Amino acid sequence: xxxxxxxxxxxxxxxxxxxxxxxxxxxxxxxxxxxxxxxxxxxxxxxxxxxxxxxxxxxxxxxxxxxxxxxxxxxxxxxxxxxxxxxxxxxxxxxxxxxxxxxxxxxxxxxxxxxxxxxxxxxxxxxxxxxxxxxxxxxxxxxxxxxxxxxxxxxxxxxxxxxxxxxxxxxxxxxxxxxxxxxxxxxxxxxxxxxxxxxxxxxxxxxxxxxxxxxxxxxxxxxxxxxxxxxxxxxxxxxxxxxxxxxxxxxxxxxxxxxxxxxxxxxxxxxxxxxxxxxxxx
Amino acid sequence: xxxxxxxxxxxxxxxxxxxxxxxxxxxxxxxxxxxxxxxxxxxxxxxxxxxxxxxxxxxxxxxxxxxxxxxxxxxxxxxxxxxxxxxxxxxxxxxxxxxxxxxxxxxxxxxxxxxxxxxxxxxxxxxxxxxxxxxxxxxxxxxxxxxxxxxxxxxxxxxxxxxxxxxxxxxxxxxxxxxxxxxxxxxxxxxxxxxxxxxxxxxxxxxxxxxxxxxxxxxxxxxxxxxxxxxx
Numbered sequence: 001x002x003x004x005x006x007x008x009x010x011x012x013x014x015x016x017x018x019x020x021x022x023x024x025x026x027x028x029x030x031x032x033x034x035x036x037x038x039x040x041x042x043x044x045x046x047x048x049x050x051x052x053x054x055x056x057x058x059x060x061x062x063x064x065x066x067x068x069x070x071x072x073x074x075x076x077x078x079x080x081x082x083x084x085x086x087x088x089x090x091x092x093x094x095x096x097x098x099x100x101x102x103x104x105x106x107x108x109x110x111x112x113x114x115x116x117x118x119x120x121x122x123x124x125x126x127x128x129x130x131x132x133x134x135x136x137x138x139x140x141x142x143x144x145x146x147x148x149x150x151x152x153x154x155x156x157x158x159x160x161x162x163x164x165x166x167x168x169x170x171x172x173x174x175x176x177x178x179x180x181x182x183x184x185x186x187x188x189x190x191x192x193x194x195x196x197x198x199x200x201x202x203x204x205x206x207x208x209x210x211x212x213x214x215x216x217x218x219x220x221x222x223x224x225x226x227x228x229x230x231x232x233x234x235x236x237x238x239x240x241x242x243x244x245x246x247x248x249x250x251x252x253x254x255x256x257x258x259x260x261x262x263x264x265x266x267x268x269x270x271x272x273x274x275x276x277x278x279x280x281x282x
Numbered sequence: 283x284x285x286x287x288x289x290x291x292x293x294x295x296x297x298x299x300x301x302x303x304x305x306x307x308x309x310x311x312x313x314x315x316x317x318x319x320x321x322x323x324x325x326x327x328x329x330x331x332x333x334x335x336x337x338x339x340x341x342x343x344x345x346x347x348x349x350x351x352x353x354x355x356x357x358x359x360x361x362x363x364x365x366x367x368x369x370x371x372x373x374x375x376x377x378x379x380x381x382x383x384x385x386x387x388x389x390x391x392x393x394x395x396x397x398x399x400x401x402x403x404x405x406x407x408x409x410x411x412x413x414x415x416x417x418x419x420x421x422x423x424x425x426x427x428x429x430x431x432x433x434x435x436x437x438x439x440x441x442x443x444x445x446x447x448x449x450x451x452x453x454x455x456x457x458x459x460x461x462x463x464x465x466x467x468x469x470x471x472x473x474x475x476x477x478x479x480x481x482x483x484x485x486x487x488x489x490x491x492x493x494x495x496x497x498x499x500x501x502x503x504x505x506x507x508x509x510x511x512x513x514x
Contacts, residue, residue, distance in 0.1 A: 048513070051365060053364075053365075053513050054513070072369075074285075074367030074368075074369060075367075077365070077366060077367045078367055080365075082365045084361070088357040088358035088359040088361075088362065089357075089359065090295065090299060090357075090359055091357065092299055092302040092303065093295070093298060093299060093302075097295070097298055100291075101291050101292070101294075101295045102362075102366065104287060104288065104290070104291030104294075105288050105291055105292075105363075105366045105367055105368060106366065106367060107287070107367075145362070
C-alpha cells in the first residue's frame with residue numbers, strides 16, 4: 001500500500017542548530033500515528049514540515065505521494081486538516097460565524113455545521129461567542145473547524161494539551177471515531193496515556209531523531225522483563241518469572257486461595273521512552 | 283486561480299469582526315476630528331489643505347490594516363487562514379477590502395466635513411486615491427506583519443503617522459533643503475501636490491508616476507515580508 005506520508009532522511013536546522021536529524025518514517029492510510037517526545041524534541045517542527053509551513057535543508061517529504069510543496073495548492077489543502085495548540089478562533093464572533101467562514105473557504109454546505117457540532121458534542125452552542133467558551137469547548141470548536149471539510153489526513157499538535165480529563169476523553173473519542181471512518185491521523189503528544197489509547201503506531205522523538213517506533217503494544221512487550229507480580233490477599237506482593245517455576249508459584253497461590261490478582265509488568269511508553277532516551281517525556 | 287467566494291468569506295468575517303471591535307471603530311473616526319479642526323474656508327493655496335485626506339489614509343488605511351493583520355497574528359488566526367485553501371493573493375485582497383472601503387468612506391466624510399475642494403477631474407482623482415490607498419494599506423500590512431500584538435502596531439505606527447501623514451507640518455520645521463526635497467517624494471506630499479495641481483488645471487503625470495512607483499515598491503516589500511513573517 002502507498003504511504004500517505006513518507007519522510008526520508010530529513011535534516012533541518014535553525015541558525016546552525018539541529019532541529020531534525022535524519023528523520024525517516026512513513027504512515028499508511030487509515031493509521032493513527034503518534035509522535036512522542038518532550039518539549040523541544042522536534043514534534044511541532046515535524047508538523048510544520050508536513051504541512052508545508054516550513055522547508056528543510058535535505059531529505060524528502062512526500063504527502064499523498066507527491067512532494068510536500070504540492071500541498072500549497074488549494075485542492076491539496078482541502079485534503080488535510082491541521083489543529084495546533086495555536087490555531088486560534090475569532091473570539092468576538094460566534095461559534096457559527098467561525099465555522100461559516102471555513103465552510104466558505106472549503107466550499108462546504110452550512111448544513112455541515114450542525115453535523116460537526118454534533119460530532120464534537122457542542123450541539124446548541126452555535127450562537128455562543130467564542131470568548132465566553134471554556135478552554136475545552138474552544139478546543140472542540142477548533143477541532144470541529146478542522147474536520148469541517150472531512151479531511152483525509154489530520155495533523156494534530158498536542159490536541160489535548162492542558163485540557164481537563166473530561167474534555168480530553170471527549171476529544172479522544174472523536175479522534176477514534178474519525179479514524180474508524182477512515183481518517184489518517186498524525187498526532188504529536190507528550191502524553192503517553194494518550195498515545196497508548198489512540199495510536200496504532202508511535203515514534204519516540206529525541207533531539208530531532210526517531211529513536212524507536214512501532215505499535216504501542218509491541219513496544220511494551222518487547223521491552224518487558226517478562227516478570228509477573230502476584231498480589232496476595234494479605235497485601236503482600238510476589239514477583240515471579242514468566243516460566244515453569246513462575247507458573248507453579250501462581251498455581252500454588254491459587255490453590256491456597258491466597259491470590260488476589262495477577263499483573264504483568266510491561267513497562268509504560270513513558271518508561272520505555274526514559275529507558276531508550278535517558279529522558280523523561282515531560 | 284483566484285476565488286471570489288473565498289475572498290468574500292474573509293471580507294464578511296472581517297466586517298462582522300470590525301462591528302464588534304471598539305478599538306478599530308474608534309480609530310476609524312479619528313480623521314473626522316482632524317477634518318473639523320482643519321476645516322477649509324477660502325481658496326486652495328497649498329497642498330497642505332489636503333492633509334486631512336492623507337491623514338485619513340494613514341489612520342484608517344494603514345493603522346486599521348495593521349491592527350487587522352496584527353490581531354490575526356496575535357490570536358493565531360492567520361495560521362488557520364494560511365492552512366486553508368486561501369492563496370496569497372486571496373489573503374491579501376480579502377484582508378485589505380475592509381480597510382480600503384472604510385478609508386474611502388472616511389475620505390468622503392472628511393472631504394464633506396472639512397470642506398476640502400476636490401478637483402473636477404474625478405477619474406484622475408479617483409485613480410490617485412486608489413494608488414495612494416494601495417501604498418498606505420501595504421504599509422499597514424507591513425506594520426501588522428512585523429508587530430507581535432495590536433498594541434505594538436500603535437507604537438511602531440507612530441513614526442509612520444508622522445512621516446507619511448504629517449509631512450506638511452514637519453516641512454515647516456526643517457531647514458535642510460535636501461531633506462525638504464526628499465520629503466517631497468513621500469506619498470502624502472505627492473498626493474497633496476497632485477490634488478493641488480489638478481485643482482489648478484496643471485499636469486500631474488509625474489506625481490502619478492512617483493505614486494505608482496511607491497505602490498509597486500510597497501506591494502513588493504509587503505509580499506517579501508509576508509513570505510518571511512506569515513507563520514511567526
